[in-house]
Amino acid sequence: MAGTYRVTVEPLGKEVECAEDQPILEACLRAGVWLPHSCTHGTCGTCKAEVLDGDVDHGAASSFALLDFERDEGKALLCCAMPRSDVTIEGDVDAEEGVVFHPVRDFVGTVTVLEDVAVDTRRLVLELDQEIDFNPGQYVQVTVPGKDVVRTYSIASPPSQRNSIELHIRRTPGGLASDGWIFATLAEGDRVNLAGPYGNFFLREEREEPAVLIAGGTGLAPMKSMIRHVLEGDCDRTITLYQGARTVDHLYDQEFFTALAERHPDRFVYRPCLSEEDREGYLAGTVLDVLDRDKPTLSGHVGYLCGPPAMVEAAMRVLMGKRLFPRDIYREDFLDEAAKAAGTGVRSPLLKR
Ligand SMILES: Cc1cc2nc3c(=O)[nH]c(=O)nc-3n(C[C@H](O)[C@H](O)[C@H](O)COP(=O)(O)OP(=O)(O)OC[C@H]3O[C@@H](n4cnc5c(N)ncnc54)[C@H](O)[C@@H]3O)c2cc1C
Ligand code: FES
Structure with a gap:
């Protein structure tokens, strides 16, 4: 049976038991101690933290997300690092106002x-x-x-x-x-x-600005959860969903979102976009082409982006060009093993969510 070690999370001073074959992030999230993270497979670098004391095994951390010199300086990716002694870490634990986190x-x-x-x-x-x-x-x-x-x-x-x-x-x-x-x-x-x-990618309930949601492929999934949640409640925030696919055969749940838009005309706008097919009832172009035509500026909005990493990165640039700051944009990159091997999923340390 695997031994366990004590992990102390500073500056909270909280202590968590962690098995020697368990990633430190996992132990913390299960114990109700929230730490920032995104991919949970050592690819994006969001969970990077300082090991102040003790030894860790870096596990499957990508050498792109955790550079050699960072390891030497005592940094670790908490979604991969497993304790080899009692450990003290310094996490980026600034809680966001009004957010309740649920233990894993x-x-x-x-x-x-x-x-x-x-x-x-x-x-x-x-x-x-x-x-x-x-x-x-x-x-x-x-x-x-x-x-x-x-x-x-x-x-x-x-x-x-x-x-x-x-x-x-x-x-x-x-x-x-x-x-x-x-x-x-x-x-x-x-x-x-x-x-x-x-995951860090979730609806920020406290942000009441109009929200623009941009989904590529199955990046629709978290958006569907957010939209249903908002429309089940009575807050008057408005949401516009840009759903992109190559052809109509690649798009799904159009009837569902069309019906929602008809039921909530003041709160929900649905923009299904086809990049490789002209078809009545759909907008021509990528989600970013259509957004560009729709909105000269996005100042005063909040943006949510999800899907293939290349699309999310391109959308990030478009939103910033339309006067959104990184703090106004939430993103989920569907990073896979190929992105991990190529080192393409590493987040800028300036982007915390
Ligand atoms: C936060 C998050 C949420 C996600 N949500 C969704 C979702 O809702 N829906 C969805 O469809 N997907 C989602 N994904 C992506 C999903 O987790 C998987 O990555 C995806 O389904 C591929 O998994 P797989 O096992 O089928 O492919 P894998 O076996 O992981 O292979 C993926 C690609 O990597 C290549 N590959 C595998 N191993 C290596 C290696 N060692 N070196 C180089 N290349 C390699 C493969 O050839 C293939 O092209 C999400 C990802 C993240 C990070
Ligand atoms: S959450 Fe640890 S590297 Fe992505």
């Missing part, structure tokens, strides 16, 4: 819906063995059966729905979880191990 827990989900919704895109609904609490936009880690690996998928259902979660999965050719399992052998009735909630 384990769940067993039973597949109740598994359907193809667009080209290479599946909707998966899992009925959970216990109720889950999360902030809209957060994600779960799903264990790939028979392999010692997890993959991360954003929750598309709203937090009010606590007994089941909806996930949207895109097939990556040759991908272990998607191509090798979810699109191959997974079936209704199967049981799936998962843990959550994780």
